[in-house]
Amino acid sequence: MRVILTLVRKDIANFLRNRAAVGLTFFVPVALIYIFGWVFGLHQKDTGPTGIRLAVVNASTNPAAQKLVDALATETAFHVITTRELPDHTTRPLAEADLRPLIHDGKFRFAVVIPADVVRTDGIGLHLKILSDPRNEIETQMVNGLLQKAIFSHVPELLGQSLQARARGFLGEARSDQFNRSLARAITTAFGGDPATVQREIEAGGLGLGTLAQPAPAPSAAPPAPPAPAQAKGATPVQAPSAAADFLSRLVKIDQEQVVGKDVRSPLATQLVGGWAIMFLLFAVSASSAAFFDEKSSGLFQRLLAAPVTRAQLLWSRFVYGVGLGLVQLTTLFTAGRLMYGIDVFGHFGSLMVVCIFAAAACTSFGMFIAAIAPNAQAANGLATFFVMVMSATGGAWYPMSLMPEFMQQVGKLTVVYWSMEGFAQVLWAGRSFRELLPVLGVLAGITAGVMAIAVWRLNHKRMFE
Amino acid sequence: MLSLRSVTKRYGALTALDGVSLDIARGEFFGLLGPNGAGKSTLMALAAGLRSPDAGTLTLDGGVVTPADPRTRTSLGLVPQSIALYEELSADQNLRIFGALYGLRGAQLRRRIDEALAAVQLTDRRRDPVKTFSGGMQRRLNLVAALLHQPKLLLCDEPTVGVDPQSRNAIFDYLTALNRAGLTIIYSTHYMEEATRLCSRIGIIDHGRIPALGTLDELLTRLPFEEEISFPATPETAPLAALLGADGTLVSADGRHRFQPRADFRLSAFYTRAEALGLPPRLFTAARPTLEAVFLHLTGRNLRE
Ligand SMILES: Nc1ncnc2c1ncn2[C@@H]1O[C@H](COP(=O)(O)OP(=O)(O)O)[C@@H](O)[C@H]1O
Ligand SMILES: [Mg+2]
Numbered sequence: 001m002r003v004i005l006t007l008v009r010k011d012i013a014n015f016l017r018n019r020a021a022v023g024l025t026f027f028v029p030v031a032l033i034y035i036f037g038w039v040f041g042l043h044q045k046d047t048g049p050t051g052i053r054l055a056v057v058n059a060s061t062n063p064a065a066q067k068l069v070d071a072l073a074t075e076t077a078f079h080v081i082t083t084r085e086l087p088d089h090t091t092r093p094l095a096e097a098d099l100r101p102l103i104h105d106g107k108f109r110f111a112v113v114i115p116a117d118v119v120r121t122d123g124i125g126l127h128l129k130i131l132s133d134p135r136n137e138i139e140t141q142m143v144n145g146l147l148q149k150a151i152f153s154h155v156p157e158l159l160g161q162s163l164q165a166r167a168r169g170f171l172g173e174a175r176s177d178q179f180n181r182s183l184a185r186a187i188t189t190a191f192g193g194d195p196a197t198v199q200r201e202i203e204a205g206g207l208g209l210g211t212l213a214q215p216a217p218a219p220s221a222a223p224p225a226p227p228a229p230a231q232a233k234g235a236t237p238v239q240a241p242s243a244a245a246d247f248l249s250r251l252v253k254i255d256q257e258q259v260v261g262k263d264v265r266s267p268l269a270t271q272l273v274g275g276w277a278i279m280f281l282l283f284a285v286s287a288s289s290a291a292f293f294d295e296k297s298s299g300l301f302q303r304l305l306a307a308p309v310t311r312a313q314l315l316w317s318r319f320v321y322g323v324g325l326g327l328v329q330l331t332t333l334f335t336a337g338r339l340m341y342g343i344d345v346f347g348h349f350g351s352l353m354v355v356c357i358f359a360a361a362a363c364t365s366f367g368m369f370i371a372a373i374a375p376n377a378q379a380a381n382g383l384a385t386f387f388v389m390v391m392s393a394t395g396g397a398w399y400p401m402s403l404m405p406e407f408m409q410q411v412g413k414l415t416v417v418y419w420s421m422e423g424f425a426q427v428l429w430a431g432r433s434f435r436e437l438l439p440v441l442g443v444l445a446g447i448t449a450g451v452m453a454i455a456v457w458r459l460n461h462k463r464m465f466e
Numbered sequence: 467m468l469s470l471r472s473v474t475k476r477y478g479a480l481t482a483l484d485g486v487s488l489d490i491a492r493g494e495f496f497g498l499l500g501p502n503g504a505g506k507s508t509l510m511a512l513a514a515g516l517r518s519p520d521a522g523t524l525t526l527d528g529g530v531v532t533p534a535d536p537r538t539r540t541s542l543g544l545v546p547q548s549i550a551l552y553e554e555l556s557a558d559q560n561l562r563i564f565g566a567l568y569g570l571r572g573a574q575l576r577r578r579i580d581e582a583l584a585a586v587q588l589t590d591r592r593r594d595p596v597k598t599f600s601g602g603m604q605r606r607l608n609l610v611a612a613l614l615h616q617p618k619l620l621l622c623d624e625p626t627v628g629v630d631p632q633s634r635n636a637i638f639d640y641l642t643a644l645n646r647a648g649l650t651i652i653y654s655t656h657y658m659e660e661a662t663r664l665c666s667r668i669g670i671i672d673h674g675r676i677p678a679l680g681t682l683d684e685l686l687t688r689l690p691f692e693e694e695i696s697f698p699a700t701p702e703t704a705p706l707a708a709l710l711g712a713d714g715t716l717v718s719a720d721g722r723h724r725f726q727p728r729a730d731f732r733l734s735a736f737y738t739r740a741e742a743l744g745l746p747p748r749l750f751t752a753a754r755p756t757l758e759a760v761f762l763h764l765t766g767r768n769l770r771e
Binding site: 002003006007009010013014017018297298299300302303304305306307308309466 | 511514515516517533539540542543544546547548549550551552554555559563564566567568569595611612615621
């Protein structure tokens with residue numbers, strides 16, 4: 001044991017003398033965790049994308065279409081552009097014909113065209129045109145999602161109008177009128193209200209249930225009821241913004257309950273810290289194992305083995321060193337995570353240390369494996385860089401695994417990175433007890449044992465320690 | 467003290483040591499003289515228990531030397547052929563690590579390190595990283611690093627390669643003093659001057675065999691001639707060189723021919739021939755043969771090929 005401690009001390013002294021290694025192990029990941037905190041918006045109070053430039057051309061006279069434009073304008077994720085500046089510094093509204101060249105020039109990457117026939121008559125649904133330069137797929141998906149959200153929550157009557165138009169197509173004008181009238185009558189019989197008003201609402205796509213949103217009072221007796229002025233002017237009925245949306249939200253009432261991670265500011269923070277930590281730990285232990293080659297070629301192994309030191313002690317001292325380095329590095333980075341993002345490191349300190357030890361052991365075995373299969377130090381460094389990058393990408397160190405295709409997610413589960421991060425998440429995010437951690441610890445221990453077995457076999461086979 | 471009995475070591479198809487038998491007595495300063503690739507380092511590695519022989523046995527003080535048993539190692543020290551030091555670390559740190567591996571601790575370790583550094587004049591550089599040392603200083607440190615635990619047998623594998631004359635002399639003086647104090651030394655080299663100057667007994671090694679073994683005088687008396695003659699290799703001496711092949715061995719290197727006559731060849735005949743070819747006597751130098759001549763005689767090759 002003394003021999004191993006001496007050898008470990010030797011590795012530590014060498015590490016501390018190597019400024020580049022110390023920087024790469026501690027300072028670079030802390031810097032990256034900080035920088036990517038900005039990228040993921042962890043430093044701001046409210047997260048989510050902001051200021052995506054979105055051009056909107058409204059060719060429809062439907063008042064609901066204008067409401068959609070207004071709704072998009074209030075969405076913080078979007079910076080809505082509706083006009084175009086001409087060379088003489090005057091502006092005019094954007095036209096659909098402008099969009100393609102402007103997207104091409106990179107003025108914006110997304111544009112929505114609300115055509116004159118926004119309400120489809122050939123089927124149930126809306127007709128919107130979205131032009132995009134999907135340079136960034138994640139962004140594109142996000143923009144689509146936000147557009148749908150804006151339509152559902154702000155202008156559901158557009159969908160209602162589409163239903164109405166479709167019904168008219170099927171039933172004919174007279175019968176559809178009659179249907180609406182009887183529907184309005186049925187509603188007012190059941191819930192009260194003026195049948196004529198309700199019928200106008202239904203025809204405007206409001207499903208006639210707007211009145212239900214306002215509890216009880218009859219439309220005539222309710223001064224604040226938004227539909228009233230519109231009706232009074234006899235203009236096209238405009239549904240109160242909230243009414244139909246509110247109705248929809250009643251139809252699908254989602255009670256959200258966050259089951260895990262209540263104490264943590266963001267799961268992304270845990271993921272961010274754990275991911276970068278594991279990646280740089282893998283680099284550190286690979287470099288340490290690649291040092292085997294230098295010790296061999298410089299004759300140091302001869303010197304050490306001529307002393308009362310066995311090959312096993314040489315090997316396992318490097319393992320102990322790797323685990324120790326990993327433990328110190330992970331603790332340092334999580335402490336940085338605590339200072340930057342409030343990750344609850346000290347609340348689960350014991351469990352976290354256990355996971356860190358197991359993760360560090362698995363990473364160290366990986367470093368040994370690289371040294372075992374590589375023919376020389378350069379090859380070891382190259383292989384390590386390649387494998388660490390691949391494992392970090394597929395194992396979810398850089399971005400959430402749920403963004404990846406199913407198949408890649410399965411591949412990712414074969415990596416040390418995935419299981420280490422799973423361990424961190426279970427402790428820091430879900431606050432699992434030690435017992436609940438056992439499966440993850442078992443997997444990490446299994447990886448360590450398996451990979452070390454192969455590494456030891458290969459190292460002996462190629463006479464590394466002779 | 468150290469005995470090799472018919473020791474053979476192969477690396478794949480290559481036989482690095484070929485049935486070597488050798489006995490090193492306590493207190494000897496034994497030289498292993500041979501060119502690169504002769505098998506010197508392989509013999510050192512086997513003696514240090516770093517590798518096991520494919521055939522034959524090695525015993526140290528009666529106990530078999532094997533890689534599996536680290537306990538007999540405390541009685542021997544190995545100075546590897548390459549500079550086996552942690553070059554980022556200071557001289558002090560290196561010595562502390564190697565001393566600790568032999569179980570030295572605390573005040574005893576500190577004292578041994580102080581003595582070792584003083585012996586090779588590195589005391590005032592002890593805190594500097596080894597990589598800032600000159601080649602000679604690194605060699606000196608490489609040497610004392612094998613001596614902290616006070617071994618009984620020191621294996622020095624070409625310890626002066628790439629060393630300035632000053633460091634070389636310091637190393638020679640130190641080793642001689644240690645040997646006088648009772649340390650048994652096996653010293654490998656491809657410099658015959660080193661073997662001549664240092665060693666009480668010399669083994670000539672080539673292609674994994676030891677064809678001759680003995681003191682310097684014993685080796686020299688094995689030669690069938692008392693003097694060898696050297697002369698410049700020029701066009702005008704070429705006819706003479708062509709004549710000599712039948713009368714002994716002629717080796718050419720560095721622009722000179724060296725002629726080692728056969729036992730029955732009379733030197734007067736040589737000069738008669740030279741005169742007949744019109745070559746003046748001042749071209750020829752006759753000299754007492756050296757170890758190099760022994761090597762040449764035994765192997766037909768120069769030591770430094
Ligand atoms: N690890 C090895 N693998 C294969 N061949 C080796 C190895 N070590 C030495 N050799 C070969 O064995 C022969 C003897 O080498 P070595 O003992 O190093 O000679 P020396 O030290 O006298 O120069 C050389 O031909 C060398 O190339
Ligand atoms: Mg050698």
